[in-house]
Amino acid sequence: MTPKALSVYKEQKDQENKSRLALADMSAWMNGVYVLRAIGCAMDKNATYPNSNVFFNDEPELTEEEKEEIIKENTQIAASNFAAWAEVANKSKK
Structure with a gap:
């Protein structure tokens, strides 16, 4: 295969890596929200920890x-x- 032909595969792999990194970033952010809520519950008696999933509803x-x-x-x-x-x-x- 020529380098030009391989560039198609490289671009696809780069796109997959970007998608994977975006998913990891979103997951880390969502985890941070849960940690923030948990810390808030420990610090304030009026705060409540969510009973169900905050981000995804049962659709x-x-x-x-x-x-x-x-x-x-x-x-x-x-x-x-x-x-x-x-x-x-x-x-x-x-």
């Missing part, structure tokens, strides 16, 4: 139509990503 499950729509959208995204990859791969062979 109703998706209907079959909503699931199908999401699958359709994801399939279209995957197809366009593959088309872009194939275009780069085909150009590098010329």
